[in-house]
Amino acid sequence: MTLFEKTTLALALVGGLAIPLFLHNEPYFIRVAASVLYFIILSSSWNLLLGYAGQLSFAHAAFAGIGAYTSGLLSAGFLGENICTGLIENSLGFVSDVLCGEGYSRDFRYGIHPLIGVFAACLVATGIGWCLGRMCLRTRGPYLALMTLGFSETVRLILQIEHDYTRGSLGLRIPYLWTTDDGLPNHAIGYFIMLALTVLTIFILYRLVNSEKGLYLKAIREDEDIAAVMGVDVIKWKVRAFVISSAFAGLAGALYAHLFVQVLAPQMLLILEMGLILAMTIVGGLGTLTGPVIGAILLVVLWEFMRDISPYAHMLLFATLVIVVMKFFRGGLFGLVSTWLKERNLIAKAPPFTVD
Amino acid sequence: MTDTEEILGVSNRHVFEVANGSIAFGGNQALEAVSFAMTKGQLLGLIGPNGSGKTTLLNATSGIYPLNTGVINFEGRSIEKSSPHEIARAGIARTFQIARIFPRMTALENMLAPGFTVRDPDTEDRTTLIHRAKEHLEFLDIDGFAHEQAADLSGGQRMLLQFARALMLKPRLMLLDEPFGGIHPLLVERILQRISDLRSRGIDFIVVSHDLPTIMGLATRIIVLANGRLIADGTPSEVREDPGVIEAYLGV
Numbered sequence: 001m002t003l004f005e006k007t008t009l010a011l012a013l014v015g016g017l018a019i020p021l022f023l024h025n026e027p028y029f030i031r032v033a034a035s036v037l038y039f040i041i042l043s044s045s046w047n048l049l050l051g052y053a054g055q056l057s058f059a060h061a062a063f064a065g066i067g068a069y070t071s072g073l074l075s076a077g078f079l080g081e082n083i084c085t086g087l088i089e090n091s092l093g094f095v096s097d098v099l100c101g102e103g104y105s106r107d108f109r110y111g112i113h114p115l116i117g118v119f120a121a122c123l124v125a126t127g128i129g130w131c132l133g134r135m136c137l138r139t140r141g142p143y144l145a146l147m148t149l150g151f152s153e154t155v156r157l158i159l160q161i162e163h164d165y166t167r168g169s170l171g172l173r174i175p176y177l178w179t180t181d182d183g184l185p186n187h188a189i190g191y192f193i194m195l196a197l198t199v200l201t202i203f204i205l206y207r208l209v210n211s212e213k214g215l216y217l218k219a220i221r222e223d224e225d226i227a228a229v230m231g232v233d234v235i236k237w238k239v240r241a242f243v244i245s246s247a248f249a250g251l252a253g254a255l256y257a258h259l260f261v262q263v264l265a266p267q268m269l270l271i272l273e274m275g276l277i278l279a280m281t282i283v284g285g286l287g288t289l290t291g292p293v294i295g296a297i298l299l300v301v302l303w304e305f306m307r308d309i310s311p312y313a314h315m316l317l318f319a320t321l322v323i324v325v326m327k328f329f330r331g332g333l334f335g336l337v338s339t340w341l342k343e344r345n346l347i348a349k350a351p352p353f354t355v356d
Numbered sequence: 357m358t359d360t361e362e363i364l365g366v367s368n369r370h371v372f373e374v375a376n377g378s379i380a381f382g383g384n385q386a387l388e389a390v391s392f393a394m395t396k397g398q399l400l401g402l403i404g405p406n407g408s409g410k411t412t413l414l415n416a417t418s419g420i421y422p423l424n425t426g427v428i429n430f431e432g433r434s435i436e437k438s439s440p441h442e443i444a445r446a447g448i449a450r451t452f453q454i455a456r457i458f459p460r461m462t463a464l465e466n467m468l469a470p471g472f473t474v475r476d477p478d479t480e481d482r483t484t485l486i487h488r489a490k491e492h493l494e495f496l497d498i499d500g501f502a503h504e505q506a507a508d509l510s511g512g513q514r515m516l517l518q519f520a521r522a523l524m525l526k527p528r529l530m531l532l533d534e535p536f537g538g539i540h541p542l543l544v545e546r547i548l549q550r551i552s553d554l555r556s557r558g559i560d561f562i563v564v565s566h567d568l569p570t571i572m573g574l575a576t577r578i579i580v581l582a583n584g585r586l587i588a589d590g591t592p593s594e595v596r597e598d599p600g601v602i603e604a605y606l607g608v
């Protein structure tokens with residue numbers, strides 16, 4: 001990562017920390033800021049797949065949805081209720097005290113504690129990511145995109161149709177992870193938790209892409225055959241990238257749901273949602289850590305400004321932006337700015353692998 | 357030799373050995389029952405007309421297109437069923453006829469990716485690996501591009517880069533497909549010099565080339581393919597005089 005990239009990220013972090021100080025009385029702004037963080041996590045982790053490993057997956061929003069619903073169903077729904085009543089009936093009092101959220105909130109008497117739900121969500125997303133990855137990543141070219149598209153629509157339809165368990169399109173009400181004294185969600189704390197997860201995500205991705213693992217992924221992106229002939233276990237690394245990115249999506253989906261979304265609906269798995277992640281990553285800059293951050297901030301803000309025009313106006317704009325970026329500057333906004341600065345020698349080229 | 361070895365015609369005395377190797381692409385028999393064996397210290401020149409199956413033989417060896425039938429042995433282990441990355445780590449590295457580098461990675465990153473896959477963590481850290489990569493780049497005169505995107509290299513420089521990159525695997529057998537194509541004569545000298553250095557350190561080579569004077573001078577032994585079949589196998593002078601070879605290849 002170049003010094004310029006580090007500075008940009010550091011500034012973004014300081015800005016992120018400062019936002020609640022100024023806006024703590026404005027729940028609307030905190031919510032928008034939190035959704036920026038949510039999308040930063042999703043697009044950064046999706047960027048690991050497309051930007052670094054060159055794998056186009058359309059299942060990222062679905063993994064966020066799988067995370068949210070796993071935790072939601074465990075803590076609020078039928079599933080959690082069954083587990084917890086079972087535990088109580090078998091007088092496993094101690095286990096149920098730890099696991100279940102009894103007394104945690106009067107609306108969700110019998111459900112697993114949401115924090116455990118979030119943990120389970122991450123595990124489930126990881127597991128499904130591993131299975132799906134093992135199945136799809138042996139193929140090349142457009143097949144991964146097609147298979148993940150099919151997968152995400154299937155999951156969405158299941159969530160919609162299994163009305164008895166998920167409440168379908170009516171939405172599944174889920175408990176908040178952190179409430180204020182009057183039982184309302186504590187958005188300031190929620191914001192900081194999201195910020196912490198964002199920083200953690202970017203830090204882990206930073207460590208990953210600047211290690212030999214990052215080199216393997218890039219080699220795979222450039223040429224799978226040659227990567228293999230150069231000793232890279234292509235399938236293993238593709239599956240690992242897929243699992244890591246699914247885990248982040250599941251975690252972000254579940255955490256964001258319990259902190260800011262009161263009612264889960266299968267719409268969060270819509271391909272439009274995937275389109276947002278795609279647009280943010282590409283407009284910000286594929287294959288850099290800073291790009292998706294910039295993209296998520298910019299597009300969420302634009303989206304908020306366009307809410308009054310029409311519910312889909314933003315998608316029209318974002319689609320146009322994606323086309324323009326792909327046609328004229330593949331590096332996205334971040335690529336544009338950094339080449340501009342490099343040409344004027346305002347920033348040095350500092351490649352990751354140097355001996356100091 | 358044990359019985360099975362006798363049947364397959366394969367033994368451990370040879371570093372590298374292909375027995376009855378065949379590959380068909382659809383109805384096109386690209387390799388047909390090719391057999392040869394190489395002892396340590398040889399530099400094998402592989403020649404033949406266009407489309408005779410030279411590249412296909414290298415592809416089969418490095419695991420890109422597995423043999424339909426037949427056996428490939430390297431240092432006493434059969435590798436014809438192994439995947440490309442296993443073969444690479446077992447000590448076989450190669451270059452390509454049309455240089456295939458990782459374009460959107462720097463030249464140094466091109467070098468380090470294979471370097472890390474065979475790194476021994478006890479004896480080599482990141483710094484020594486980078487130093488080794490830079491030495492290889494320097495020797496071939498492309499160290500100035502270490503931090504440039506490989507996409508910016510010229511065709512000849514790409515050939516040099518993929519040669520250097522193959523060395524990062526610390527191979528014991530190198531397969532070079534047309535290594536001198538499009539390279540300045542002075543640098544061809546460099547590559548030849550490096551090849552002889554490496555040979556004195558016990559690395560074996562199979563070199564495919566259409567540059568007959570160079571390959572005849574370099575190789576200790578030549579094998580000739582035509583239409584997927586091995587039509588001659590011998591020292592350069594034997595092969596040069598072989599009537600079949602003259603008809604199929606040299607005569608044209």
Ligand SMILES: Nc1ncnc2c1ncn2[C@@H]1O[C@H](COP(=O)(O)OP(=O)(O)OP(=O)(O)O)[C@@H](O)[C@H]1O
Binds near residue numbers: 384404405408413
């Ligand atoms: N991937 C492939 N799919 C189908 N046919 C192939 C493939 N690779 C090679 N062939 C065929 O196999 C035959 C041998 O090709 P190969 O590339 O090995 O020749 P070559 O000896 O390397 O020729 P040249 O000197 O031109 O490089 C050719 O008829 C070619 O068309």
Ligand SMILES: [Mg+2]
Binds near residue numbers: 410411412453533
């Ligand atoms: Mg060839």
